[in-house]
Amino acid sequence: MAALKLLVMMVVVHLLGGAVTTTTTTTTKHAASTKPGPRFQVFRVRETISGSKTRPAKTTSYQESSESNQKFEGKWKLNLVHRDLLSSTNLSDHRRRLDERLKRDAARVVSLTRRLSGGHGDAAMYEVEDFGSEVVSGMDQGSGEYFVRIGVGSPPRDQYMVIDSGSDIVWVQCKPCNQCYQQSDPVFDPAESASFLGVSCSSTVCDRLENAGCHAGRCRYEVSYGDGSYTKGTLALETLTFGTTEVQNVAIGCGHMNHGMFIGAAGLMGLGGGSMSFVGQLGGQSGGAFGYCLVSRGTGSYGLLVFGRGAMPVGAAWISLLRNPRSPSFYFVGLAGLGVGGIRVPISEDVFRLGALGDGGVVMDTGTAVTRFPKPAYETLRDSFIAATAGLPRANPVSIFDTCYDLSGFETVRVPTVSFYFSDGPILTLPAKNFLIPVDDGGTFCFAFAPSSTSLSIIGNIQQEGIQISFDGANGFVGFGPNTC
Structure with missing residues (x-):
């Protein structure tokens, strides 16, 4: 397990629009000293708008198992x-x-x-x-x-x-x-x-x-x-x-x-x-x-x-799960910081820290849609993103989203990357569709994060979409990648 954790601390993962690349570094503490990820990516506006109207055919029966026997074997x-x-x-x-x-x-x-x-x-x-x-x-x-x-x-x-x-x-x-x-x-x-x-x-x-x-x-x-x-x-x-x-x-x-x-x-x-x-x-x-x-x-x-060994892909980048004594049902992770355009924004790691009594921290949740950060962290992230998108036309706020854009006249746009810097070392860089979401059919897109009124941070399902996420509860790790899906 010590060897596994050392490997975890040496891996930097970048997930960009369907591509995953892995690099190594000698850093053993924080990803801030590793090589920065890509600064910008192409966001396909028209493709995202048309895709939001598509739904798969309805499932009529439960999925066939990968094992043909009548008991659990893997x-x-x-x-x-x-x-x-x-x-x-x-x-x-x-x-x-x-x-x-x-x-x-x-x-x-x-x-x-x-x-x-x-x-x-x-x-x-x-x-x-x-x-x-x-x-x-x-x-x-x-x-x-x-x-x-x-x-x-x-x-x-x-x-x-x-x-x-x-x-x-x-x-x-x-x-x-x-x-x-x-x-x-x-x-x-x-x-x-x-x-x-x-x-x-x-x-x-x-x-x-x-x-x-x-x-x-x-x-x-x-x-x-x-x-x-x-x-x-x-x-x-x-x-x-x-x-x-x-x-x-x-x-x-x-x-x-x-x-x-x-x-x-x-x-x-x-x-x-x-x-x-x-x-x-x-x-x-x-x-x-x-x-x-x-x-x-x-x-x-x-x-x-x-479920089982098929959930543990070779080549995934693993970070430690944190146990919250107040509520052990939830999956907490150590988040060290946030990045925009390949540059870590000035937010103290203490903002994301899980307290000794179970207060604060960062929980991964499939039931929450929009990722929340404490207000100071959210505002710093948002302001950095606004500064990096100064050339894009703005739109009025929509619901909980205070940062929106009118992209109706664009086929594609160039946008800055948004990244999560985890305490164990990996950097998760989101595909653009995981932080710019359509809020209507006319080309209005909003920055899909929101402020929290408490010290609790929640990584929601919009930010998790399309990323292979694995939980090793026995050993206390969560992994990202190596493939998008």
């Missing part, structure tokens, strides 16, 4: 789709889709900030009459942006599931459904599954839930989300199927009362760092390894979710 891959695929929202109405996305994003950020910045405990925040003293409150995570399709039960019933890197519960809507939102597939009926097994209140699995509830001898759960969505029901052990690969005895929530904006999904697959998440339950079977590539807006293609 890896499998699943297609990832964005929630717009399942939404009834008019695809051509780009501004409406953006407004809805930013509303969800705002709720997500509020909930993360409340959870990670020393707010009241979840049980104190969410009191639901139906549970009374038996309420078990989950983390207030929001309803997610990306979906996979898997089989639930025996025989397997196809279901869309939201993925969430900051949640630790796997759950599906279940019959009898006292209250259910509308989903794309028939609601799961545990009576029709030969592998469904309810969890008793005395079970060690029930003990893993914080403040677990009990009713008629059955373990009860509840998860409340920042946008007002929730699920509550009983805990059970069930078989989940990925193509031809079966994973047995997965602890899932069987939700009999559910409410929210889950856009057709049957439930949620938590991928957080806790023991009750799907990754945590796989344990030694997967080595705590998983990875994803979030589909880029407008590519007309699917993203990928990978």
